[in-house]
Amino acid sequence: MNLVFNELSDGIRVIGLGGSLDLAGTASVETRFYAHCNAEVPRIVVDLSATTFVGSLGIRMLLQAIKSAKARGGRLIMIHPAAAVASTLELAGLGSFLLKGGADEAVALLAVGK
Amino acid sequence: MNDLFVLQVRNDLAALPAACEALSQWLAQRDVPPAADYLANLALEELVTNCIKYGYDDALEHTIEVEVKLSDTEMVFTLADDGHAFNPLDLPEPDLNLPVGERSIGGLGIHLLRKMSSRVEYSREQGKNRVSLYKTLGS
Numbered sequence: 001m002n003l004v005f006n007e008l009s010d011g012i013r014v015i016g017l018g019g020s021l022d023l024a025g026t027a028s029v030e031t032r033f034y035a036h037c038n039a040e041v042p043r044i045v046v047d048l049s050a051t052t053f054v055g056s057l058g059i060r061m062l063l064q065a066i067k068s069a070k071a072r073g074g075r076l077i078m079i080h081p082a083a084a085v086a087s088t089l090e091l092a093g094l095g096s097f098l099l100k101g102g103a104d105e106a107v108a109l110l111a112v113g114k
Numbered sequence: 115m116n117d118l119f120v121l122q123v124r125n126d127l128a129a130l131p132a133a134c135e136a137l138s139q140w141l142a143q144r145d146v147p148p149a150a151d152y153l154a155n156l157a158l159e160e161l162v163t164n165c166i167k168y169g170y171d172d173a174l175e176h177t178i179e180v181e182v183k184l185s186d187t188e189m190v191f192t193l194a195d196d197g198h199a200f201n202p203l204d205l206p207e208p209d210l211n212l213p214v215g216e217r218s219i220g221g222l223g224i225h226l227l228r229k230m231s232s233r234v235e236y237s238r239e240q241g242k243n244r245v246s247l248y249k250t251l252g253s
Contacts, residue, residue, distance in 0.1 A: 055223070060222070
């Protein structure tokens with residue numbers, strides 16, 4: 001599992017998760033993932049285009065970050081999931097945090113909510 | 115096509131990654147449809163993890179038995195363990211309509227398996243829990 005982090009000039013953070021968010025994969029990235037999601041008012045884009053699988057520990061990590069962002073007046077948006085990953089997240093009740101568009105749309109949405 | 119995968123996993127989370135890799139490779143070699151492939155991988159991770167974390171009342175070594183049967187029309191994933199009696203179908207469905215701030219962080223694994231499977235069966239026989247997930251292929 002790998003994690004790519006990029007902070008845009010207006011404070012929006014883009015986190016790419018590559019590989020399998022299974023038991024081992026989630027354990028290998030969750031500390032860094034939470035650290036990157038930790039901001040005064042978090043505005044986070046999670047790019048799932050390279051995520052091949054998400055199990056319940058991976059969902060738990062994403063849900064925790066969504067809750068934390070919302071509790072601080074921020075927002076987390078997920079983009080580009082593969083079909084099977086999107087289906088899993090929808091079944092887990094996280095469909096409303098998936099954006100149909102790409103990074104530009106997500107960044108625009110988060111910039112509006114600033 | 116009739117094919118069978120059998121694996122024994124000891125009740126140690128450290129044994130799980132190798133088990134997941136073995137199943138994943140077996141499924142990939144048989145060109146299993148993506149939804150069934152995903153279900154089997156999720157089932158192995160969720161059910162074995164639950165069993166190891168919550169299934170045993172002692173600190174002894176136990177063996178968890180995993181079997182995946184493939185036919186032209188169906189995949190059947192079965193897990194058998196000698197932990198205390200536990201029927202995952204008795205778990206309440208999580209309330210996904212709650213606002214996200216009020217949602218529980220855990221408890222989604224069994225929910226996902228039930229939703230992704232065509233049907234799920236549980237039995238307790240000869241001191242063992244037996245959970246079978248059926249997936250119609252092509253659905």
